[in-house]
Amino acid sequence: MSNSWHAVWQWAIVPFTFDFMWEALWVGCFGALCCAVVSCFVVSKGWSLVGDAVSHAVLPGIILAWLAAVPLLVGAMVSGILCVLLAGWVNRRSRIKADTALGICFTGFLALGLILMSTVSSNVHFSHVLLGHLLGITQEARLQLLSAGGLALLIVACRFSDLKLFCFDAVQARVAGLNTTVLNMLLLMCLALTTIATLQAVGLVQAIAMLVTPGAIGTLMSRRFVTGMMIGIAASMLAVWSGLLIAFHANLSPGSCIVLVQFALFLLTLIGSPYRGYLARRWRGRRRISSEEGSPLPVRSV
Amino acid sequence: MRTPSLRGLALTANNGSIAVDIQHLSVGYSNGVIALDDVSAQLPSGAICAVLGANGGGKSTLCKALMGIQRPHRGSVRLFGGAVNRMLKRNTIAYVPQSDDIDWDFPVSVQDVVMMGRQGQMNWLRIPSRDDKRRVAQSLERVGMQAVARRQIGELSGGQKKRVFIARALAQHARLMLLDEPFTGVDMTTENDLLDILREERNAGTTIMVVTHNLSSVPDYSDQVMMLNRRVIACGPTAHTFTATHLGNTFGGVVNELLKVTGAVAGEGNVAMSRSQLPEYPQ
Numbered sequence: 001m002s003n004s005w006h007a008v009w010q011w012a013i014v015p016f017t018f019d020f021m022w023e024a025l026w027v028g029c030f031g032a033l034c035c036a037v038v039s040c041f042v043v044s045k046g047w048s049l050v051g052d053a054v055s056h057a058v059l060p061g062i063i064l065a066w067l068a069a070v071p072l073l074v075g076a077m078v079s080g081i082l083c084v085l086l087a088g089w090v091n092r093r094s095r096i097k098a099d100t101a102l103g104i105c106f107t108g109f110l111a112l113g114l115i116l117m118s119t120v121s122s123n124v125h126f127s128h129v130l131l132g133h134l135l136g137i138t139q140e141a142r143l144q145l146l147s148a149g150g151l152a153l154l155i156v157a158c159r160f161s162d163l164k165l166f167c168f169d170a171v172q173a174r175v176a177g178l179n180t181t182v183l184n185m186l187l188l189m190c191l192a193l194t195t196i197a198t199l200q201a202v203g204l205v206q207a208i209a210m211l212v213t214p215g216a217i218g219t220l221m222s223r224r225f226v227t228g229m230m231i232g233i234a235a236s237m238l239a240v241w242s243g244l245l246i247a248f249h250a251n252l253s254p255g256s257c258i259v260l261v262q263f264a265l266f267l268l269t270l271i272g273s274p275y276r277g278y279l280a281r282r283w284r285g286r287r288r289i290s291s292e293e294g295s296p297l298p299v300r301s302v
Numbered sequence: 303m304r305t306p307s308l309r310g311l312a313l314t315a316n317n318g319s320i321a322v323d324i325q326h327l328s329v330g331y332s333n334g335v336i337a338l339d340d341v342s343a344q345l346p347s348g349a350i351c352a353v354l355g356a357n358g359g360g361k362s363t364l365c366k367a368l369m370g371i372q373r374p375h376r377g378s379v380r381l382f383g384g385a386v387n388r389m390l391k392r393n394t395i396a397y398v399p400q401s402d403d404i405d406w407d408f409p410v411s412v413q414d415v416v417m418m419g420r421q422g423q424m425n426w427l428r429i430p431s432r433d434d435k436r437r438v439a440q441s442l443e444r445v446g447m448q449a450v451a452r453r454q455i456g457e458l459s460g461g462q463k464k465r466v467f468i469a470r471a472l473a474q475h476a477r478l479m480l481l482d483e484p485f486t487g488v489d490m491t492t493e494n495d496l497l498d499i500l501r502e503e504r505n506a507g508t509t510i511m512v513v514t515h516n517l518s519s520v521p522d523y524s525d526q527v528m529m530l531n532r533r534v535i536a537c538g539p540t541a542h543t544f545t546a547t548h549l550g551n552t553f554g555g556v557v558n559e560l561l562k563v564t565g566a567v568a569g570e571g572n573v574a575m576s577r578s579q580l581p582e583y584p585q
Contacts, residue, residue, distance in 0.1 A: 044408055092332060161428035165418050168408050175369055175397045176422030177390050223454040225409045
């Protein structure tokens with residue numbers, strides 16, 4: 001018994017006694033926390049594609065900001081929001097539908113970023129920006145991601161209730177006298193900021209996974225917004241921890257392992273969630289049918 | 303936030319004054335559809351006004367223009383004498399949306415939804431005060447939904463859902479209440495309860511606009527009728543306006559045919575219709 005405990009301890013805890021692993025764990029968990037918080041708003045507003053667009057469109061902004069020696073998060077916010085505004089303008093001024101406009105704009109921004117990346121020679125590995133680089137975090141990168149994630153958390157903390165109303169019912173937000181233009185901007189800013197916060201962990205290409213999956217898991221697991229958010233955060237951090245371990249033991253890319261574990265967690269909730277899971281629905285459906293058979297009155301379906 | 307005494311003051315000041323003033327309003331969409339064409343109408347405050355029109359007649363567009371969501375090409379809307387955007391900041395409109403416009407899977411409870419009516423009047427961090435909680439509880443009680451206050455909204459029946467959103471509008475305590483198709487998918491008991499509540503609100507001085515394509519019981523509850531078919535067909539007190547001619551012009555041939563079938567006298571166009579004469583407008 002004590003032997004197997006020892007094996008688990010060796011496999012799951014001891015790797016984090018290495019400095020680089022411990023650093024990767026807390027940086028990854030911080031990024032996961034920020035993304036999971038914002039993710040609940042994104043998923044409930046139906047903004048997954050907007051999230052995808054922003055997370056990809058930050059690339060040219062990051063590189064230009066680096067060239068101009070401006071904080072990366074400023075460049076990321078400007079270029080991410082510019083992309084969404086451009087798509088919105090195209091959508092309003094033409095017969096192009098919103099998702100098509102977004103698709104065109106963000107791939108345009110991404111391509112521009114990739115060209116900038118290949119022409120600008122620098123000592124910064126921009127490939128780390130694309131795929132993440134959790135096992136070699138520099139002091140500067142740590143500062144960037146902490147400030148970006150901290151700002152996103154601050155925005156959500158101050159405007160939590162308004163953002164939730166904006167996601168649930170934007171018309172009511174407007175009628176209640178809230179400034180929906182500002183709320184729209186704040187949510188877009190949060191998307192850009194959390195992309196920066198998770199850049200080290202999973203990279204730009206996979207950032208959308210961190211921005212969508214925790215919210216989806218939370219929605220499946222709970223009928224309360226805050227509870228769902230807590231569950232999303234927990235699932236996201238669990239994914240970082242176990243993804244890192246798998247990457248460490250099997251010598252794989254940590255970013256992809258984290259995303260893959262998160263995907264697996266999502267599938268598990270989809271099947272096994274006690275509230276909206278597949279199995280629970282099957283079980284409830286069977287029970288409802290049997291109770292209807294026993295009832296003398298026709299049951300009105302809702 | 304307005305206190306009851308201020309509200310009473312506003313009531314006496316507004317009695318007989320104009321709540322909604324629409325002047326030459328034209329609204330078009332980017333795909334070339336003109337939804338409203340030179341609409342002018344005035345609705346008195348403290349009355350229940352039914353806005354009638356067929357699908358595509360511009361009712362929803364009028365709602366959007368009243369809430370400043372759709373910007374007009376020409377013309378203007380004034381609420382209680384002020385521009386829309388300024389009046390929205392002063393908690394002028396409470397809106398009850400169509401059931402189709404709500405995400406029923408959203409993880410919020412009934413109580414949370416009703417609290418959203420108070421949102422614009424809370425402090426900066428949106429922490430509900432004792433007064434907010436009291437108003438939410440009162441509104442839930444008025445619509446008879448306090449027993450399900452902690453349920454998730456998707457777990458309610460059609461009538462209950464409608465009651466919850468009426469409660470939200472009541473909690474907001476605005477001067478103008480705008481209801482979009484409130485009687486669609488609702489049983490008779492709920493419809494009667496809602497009408498009672500609307501009458502109570504009207505008697506307390508609230509102006510109420512009911513946007514609907516469902517003609518039954520319109521003469522029972524409305525003081526004013528406005529008929530829309532891209533343009534204003536008719537607007538005025540129900541007794542003079544709710545006539546077969548106007549209905550025919552608003553809804554096209556369908557109503558004329560139905561009137562013949564139900565035996566109503568479509569020829570006597572200037573006589574106001576009673577409820578028993580009314581056909582059910584096909585949905």
